[in-house]
Every structure is written in structure tokens, then in C-alpha cells.
Amino acid sequence: MQKLFAYGTLKNEEVQENLFERILHGTPETLIGYELNEIQIEEEFGIAHYPIIMETKDSNDTISGILYEVTMKELHQVDLYEGLHYKRVEVTLQSNQKAWTYSAF
Template identity: 35%
Template sequence: MHLVFSYGTLQQTTIQLDLYGTTLEGITDQLKDYELLNNVVYGKYPAVRKALNQVVKGTVFNLTTQQLQITDQYEGEAYKRKMLQLNSGIKAWVYIEN
């Protein structure tokens, strides 16, 4: 299983159903020292970037290897996965702008 922190569209149940054929249950968490930027990827999708004393709120999902591969395809080349530590102490994959 793979922990993924989502701050954007992966939190939407309609997106989850389209991608995985099911909805996901997650836990809320925060990414410290990053800020959320809206509409920066292709003019409509969010991204995060380093920013001291800022916090991004989101949800941590536990994905299977197959779901992670589907997520990689969904995020495409505009994003890359980076393992980051969240406020809870959990380490999770976060998709950041490529």
C-alpha cells in the first residue's frame, strides 16, 4: 500500500469513481512549509510549492500499487511524485508541479 497526500482533485468522489471505480476513505492532514497555488497547471489545476510558515490542507489516501499507477497516469507529466513528511509525522507521496 502507498500513502498519497491529495490537496486537489483526487479528493473529489467523482474523480475517484472515474479513476478507481470506487470511492476512497482518507484522513485529513497538512503539509507544512508549502503553499497552495490555484489554477497554475494548464490554467486550471492546483499545485504546491515550498513556502516557509505556510500550510496546505488535504487528505491522505492509502492506495494499492495499481491505484498508484493509475494516479501517476492521471497526474501526467505536469506533476512529479515526491515523498514528504506531513504534520502528523506520516510520510506520503505528494504530487508537485514538474
């Protein structure tokens, strides 16, 4: 299993149901050294706003999220879902666990 840190739309049960055909169960977790920003993405019906994280390396910057376990196949599904605007990066969480998350390019 792969660890996935979610901080935005991936926490949404409807999104999870569409992506994985199941609801994920996770635990609260914190990412240190990143800040939460917003990205604008042009979609079929106009501009949509989504959260995106950017590394700051400042230990005062933290992001709250949820840590999930997913299969490698599900992780690849997330890669497709996140598209061209996000990149998958490995991060170390406050609990010292390593996990995948999606960040700005």
C-alpha cells in the same frame, strides 16, 4: 498499501470513481512547508486551472488535505492521471507520516 496526500482534484469522489472504480476514505492531514498555487493546462476544450503545490521550506506555509491509502497499482494510475505537469514526491506530513503527493516540477 501506499499513503497518498490529496489536496485538489484527487479529493473529488467522481475523479476517484473514474480512477479507482471506488471512493477513497481518508483522514484530514496538513502538509507543512508548501504553498498552494495554480497551474494552467491546455485541454481539449481550452485552458483549465488546477491547484499545484510548491515547496517553500517555510513552516508558516501549510496545505490542508486528505490522507488516503491506495495500492501500488492505484498510485501508478494517479501518475498517469497527473501527467506531465506534476511530479510525484514523498513528503512528511504534520503527523510525521510519510506520503506521496504531486508537486510542481
